[in-house]
Amino acid sequence: MRASRFFMPTLKETPSEAEVPSHVYLLRAGFIRKLAAGIYDFLPLGFRVLKKIENIIRKHMDEAGALELLLPILTPAELWKETGRWDVYGKELFRLKDRHDRDFALGPTHEETITDLVRKNIRSYKDLPFNFYQIQTKFRDEARPRYGLIRGREFIMKDAYSFDVSEEMAVKSYEIMKETYHKIFKELGLDYLMVEADVGAIGGKFSHEFVVLAANGEAHIVFCENCGYAANIEAAKYEFELDKLPPEEEKPLEKVYTPDVKSVEEVAKFLGVDVKKIVKTLIYVLDDGTAVAVLIRGDRELNETKLLNYFNALDAHLATGEELEKLGLIEGFVGPIGLDIPVYADKSVEDLHNFVVGANEKDYHYINVNIPRDFKPIEFVDFSTAKENDPCPVCKNPLKETTGLEVGHIFLLGTKYSEAMKAYFVDKDGKEKPIVMGCYGIGVSRLMAAAVEQNHDENGIIWPENIAPFKLEILALNIKDKDILKTAENIYEKAKAKGIEVLLDDRDISPGAKFKDADLIGIPYKIVVGKALKEGKVEIQKRDGSLKQLISLEEVDKFLDSIKE
Ligand SMILES: [Zn+2]
Numbered sequence: 001m002r003a004s005r006f007f008m009p010t011l012k013e014t015p016s017e018a019e020v021p022s023h024v025y026l027l028r029a030g031f032i033r034k035l036a037a038g039i040y041d042f043l044p045l046g047f048r049v050l051k052k053i054e055n056i057i058r059k060h061m062d063e064a065g066a067l068e069l070l071l072p073i074l075t076p077a078e079l080w081k082e083t084g085r086w087d088v089y090g091k092e093l094f095r096l097k098d099r100h101d102r103d104f105a106l107g108p109t110h111e112e113t114i115t116d117l118v119r120k121n122i123r124s125y126k127d128l129p130f131n132f133y134q135i136q137t138k139f140r141d142e143a144r145p146r147y148g149l150i151r152g153r154e155f156i157m158k159d160a161y162s163f164d165v166s167e168e169m170a171v172k173s174y175e176i177m178k179e180t181y182h183k184i185f186k187e188l189g190l191d192y193l194m195v196e197a198d199v200g201a202i203g204g205k206f207s208h209e210f211v212v213l214a215a216n217g218e219a220h221i222v223f224c225e226n227c228g229y230a231a232n233i234e235a236a237k238y239e240f241e242l243d244k245l246p247p248e249e250e251k252p253l254e255k256v257y258t259p260d261v262k263s264v265e266e267v268a269k270f271l272g273v274d275v276k277k278i279v280k281t282l283i284y285v286l287d288d289g290t291a292v293a294v295l296i297r298g299d300r301e302l303n304e305t306k307l308l309n310y311f312n313a314l315d316a317h318l319a320t321g322e323e324l325e326k327l328g329l330i331e332g333f334v335g336p337i338g339l340d341i342p343v344y345a346d347k348s349v350e351d352l353h354n355f356v357v358g359a360n361e362k363d364y365h366y367i368n369v370n371i372p373r374d375f376k377p378i379e380f381v382d383f384s385t386a387k388e389n390d391p392c393p394v395c396k397n398p399l400k401e402t403t404g405l406e407v408g409h410i411f412l413l414g415t416k417y418s419e420a421m422k423a424y425f426v427d428k429d430g431k432e433k434p435i436v437m438g439c440y441g442i443g444v445s446r447l448m449a450a451a452v453e454q455n456h457d458e459n460g461i462i463w464p465e466n467i468a469p470f471k472l473e474i475l476a477l478n479i480k481d482k483d484i485l486k487t488a489e490n491i492y493e494k495a496k497a498k499g500i501e502v503l504l505d506d507r508d509i510s511p512g513a514k515f516k517d518a519d520l521i522g523i524p525y526k527i528v529v530g531k532a533l534k535e536g537k538v539e540i541q542k543r544d545g546s547l548k549q550l551i552s553l554e555e556v557d558k559f560l561d562s563i564k565e
Contacts, residue, residue: 015027224399232406329360
């Protein structure tokens with residue numbers, strides 16, 4: 001491809017809305033352009049990267065025996081109503097009506113659509129298993145679309161759905177997809193982790209996320225360098241057994257005066273005790289309006305995902321000052337003793353002795369509180385957010401914390417959708433049973449952003465070779481110099497003949513502008529044809545800085561051979 005005939009409108013300035021490197025560089029290097037909030041055009045450079053990513057995914061999905069198909073983007077409301085997700089999805093579902101006033105949604109995911117196809121066409125255990133996938137545009141009406149391709153309203157996904165006769169077989173399909181995802185992410189050339197994940201709104205039995213490690217990632221992960229355990233902190237188990245305080249004799253309960261002392265740190269300091277012996281009483285209001293009290297040890301943070309899962313709630317919030325007042329509670333001094341709303345406790349509170357809680361009275365706390373003597377929670381539940389240095393649940397080694405971008409998510413769904421939609425088959429024993437499902441997503445357009453988040457410097461993108469828009473860029477530094485242009489064109493033709501994807505920068509712009517654009521766009525290899533040509537030499541470079549060397553024209557052939565697949 002000749003740059004003079006190619007559309008790559010680069011920008012010198014950073015667009016004001018771009019906050020993270022991938023957004024900045026994909027805009028500046030001419031890979032994408034914004035059409036509206038969270039909606040982007042993919043320009044030719046961006047499109048080439050998208051196709052590379054898609055092809056790697058497709059290759060491994062096909063090898064795993066998955067069958068590619070294409071489902072409609074426009075999905076009828078009836079299907080969503082069958083599973084209850086027409087209501088559950090809320091405002092994130094893009095809804096529209098046709099001319100007959102029928103409701104439709106632009107698909108954010110396709111469990112309902114594919115299950116409808118399968119239930120209409122599969123009768124017997126002999127027809128199974130199947131794994132179907134598609135690579136398609138998806139829609140989600142995000143409240144705050146941001147970070148360019150990372151959180152868009154229109155995006156490209158690979159979604160796959162497996163259908164099996166039993167849970168045992170479904171687990172096998174799941175394991176095959178897990179292995180396939182490892183192959184995909186390895187070939188994409190990205191540094192990633194597979195982590196245990198929360199099942200969230202999709203539901204199901206268990207799930208894993210594939211997270212590309214990057215400083216700006218929204219996903220917080222804990223991982224163990226010793227045994228390889230890794231989990232999203234939303235899902236990571238808190239191993240309270242490994243973090244208990246030593247047992248103590250119970251002391252008599254006492255109410256103490258703690259004037260203006262509210263926060264955990266203040267209380268601990270005022271009373272001269274370890275923060276681990278202060279128990280926070282958090283009042284949450286669930287989406288149905290009920291208030292619950294959740295106790296957690298002073299050194300732990302409550303994990304709202306675990307809270308929502310436990311109460312099977314879509315939404316919950318910490319009670320406001322006003323809400324506390326209505327419940328007759330005093331901010332900063334709330335405690336479980338004598339409380340007439342249901343009390344639950346994090347596992348960190350189990351086996352805790354002589355601890356401190358609010359006394360439900362202004363400026364007072366109870367000390368030497370003990371369970372079950374002074375109060376009894378309904379249940380001890382793991383509500384804690386995992387954090388760095390927590391013991392690894394597998395090997396007890398202290399965990400490390402890192403961030404990344406979730407780009408893949410796999411779920412063992414079980415029979416949640418097949419039962420709701422009556423997708424049954426007749427088993428060997430002649431009985432009708434629900435098909436056991438799994439679903440497997442990869443954010444294709446998001447991967448493009450994740451690759452940039454992980455691979456860039458202050459000058460631009462450094463594409464991993466397998467997803468770069470071109471493998472090689474030839475810079476003809478001064479096209480008015482006939483020798484330079486002719487040599488650059490010769491090398492360009494040679495590279496093409498060897499099957500190398502090559503961009504020739506033959507534009508009539510300054511050498512400085514060519515170098516700047518090349519760094520911004522981030523093609524892995526460069527051949528610079530410039531002044532050294534007088535000595536019969538050209539310069540070969542790698543964008544990651546690992547190579548910068550003058551070679552003779554005779555050596556160009558060997559270099560081209562070394563970079564072709
Ligand atoms: Zn471990």
